[in-house]
Amino acid sequence: xxxxxxxxxxxxxxxxxxxxxxNMFRIVSISKDVISIVFNNLxxxxxxxxxxxxxxxxxxxxxxxxxxxxxxxxxxxxxTPHMSTIYFLSFFCGYPxxxxxxxxxxxxxxxxxxxxxxxxxIASFSSLSFIFVSLKxxxxxxxxxxLCHIIPSLIKxxxxxxxxxxxxxxxxxxxxxxxxxxxxKAIKKSMTSSLYAFIFILGYMLVFQFVGYSLxxxxxxxxxxxxxxxxxxxxxxxxxxxQYHHILTYPLICFFLSFSGISVLMQVDxxxxxxxYSFKKYFIARLFHGIVSFSLxxxxxxxxxxxF
Numbered sequence: 053x054x055x056x057x058x059x060x061x062x063x064x065x066x067x068x069x070x071x072x073x074x075n076m077f078r079i080v081s082i083s084k085d086v087i088s089i090v091f092n093n094l095x096x097x098x099x100x101x102x103x104x105x106x107x108x109x110x111x112x113x114x115x116x117x118x119x120x121x122x123x124x125x126x127x128x129x130x131x132t133p134h135m136s137t138i139y140f141l142s143f144f145c146g147y148p149x150x151x152x153x154x155x156x157x158x159x160x161x162x163x164x165x166x167x168x169x170x171x172x173x174i175a176s177f178s179s180l181s182f183i184f185v186s187l188k189x190x191x192x193x194x195x196x197x198x199l200c201h202i203i204p205s206l207i208k209x210x211x212x213x214x215x216x217x218x219x220x221x222x223x224x225x226x227x228x229x230x231x232x233x234x235x236x237k238a239i240k241k242s243m244t245s246s247l248y249a250f251i252f253i254l255g256y257m258l259v260f261q262f263v264g265y266s267l268x269x270x271x272x273x274x275x276x277x278x279x280x281x282x283x284x285x286x287x288x289x290x291x292x293x294x295q296y297h298h299i300l301t302y303p304l305i306c307f308f309l310s311f312s313g314i315s316v317l318m319q320v321d322x323x324x325x326x327x328x329y330s331f332k333k334y335f336i337a338r339l340f341h342g343i344v345s346f347s348l349x350x351x352x353x354x355x356x357x358x359x360f
Contacts, residue, residue: 086261089291098179102149102249116224129210149249154175168327169334172320173334182287200348200349201309252323260313261285263284282308290309307343310345310346
């Protein structure tokens with residue numbers, strides 16, 4: 053997979069470079085739109101979470117949260133205390149922050165590769181701010197989309213049956229004591245890794261926006277192009293498809309959010325560089341999540357129209 057990712061990335065860079073020479077003005081316009089989305093929506097909603105959660109992991113402060121959340125998440129989802137914390141945080145921090153948390157937890161030996169793979173399959177959500185703020189929907193519609201987005205993950209998480217051990221309070225305190233509490237070192241590492249992650253986010257968003265625009269030169273149906281753009285890059289695709297008053301609009305948004313888009317998949321793969329996880333299993337999990345989320349939203353929407 054790493055070779056495929058490498059050659060695919062090379063192709064995207066070469067294609068984007070050649071395409072930009074013949075469409076400079078449009079490239080500038082697209083870049084402004086992407087940078088606006090990143091700085092107005094993603095930066096304020098994702099970067100603080102990235103830095104703070106990474107800092108808490110480095111300083112061992114998540115051990116305290118492990119001890120609290122394990123009493124709820126461990127018996128319901130059969131997750132270890134560390135997995136329980138990561139799963140809980142994923143509901144709020146969004147992707148690819150979730151992958152960054154998993155990577156750091158894996159490197160700190162809090163979780164193993166099998167546990168990381170399972171978390172990748174269930175703990176992948178859009179940030180709350182994107183759904184409830186950026187989409188600019190009324191609260192009830194945004195809540196409906198959010199529930200259709202997370203319910204498939206919750207159902208899948210319920211069918212995970214692995215042995216786990218609860219974390220005792222003495223283990224919690226001992227783990228905190230054993231951590232290197234160099235605040236300067238921890239915050240430097242947290243900020244550096246978070247900014248590094250944002251470079252990937254911005255870079256891939258730009259590239260896939262360019263690809264989506266270039267396909268518009270060959271595919272003239274604007275609705276189809278919007279769907280393709282959503283598959284490539286979920287945020288711009290979700291925002292653009294709202295202009296269509298179509299029965300598939302909300303189900304497609306649910307699919308985009310749950311699948312996360314090729315851009316996010318590539319971001320996660322780069323963030324997890326050096327970790328022997330299965331991208332194929334991760335991709336299948338995201339596709340399955342997207343299909344179930346789409347189906348759930350579509351069925352509930354039809355039932356609502358019939359009943360009300």
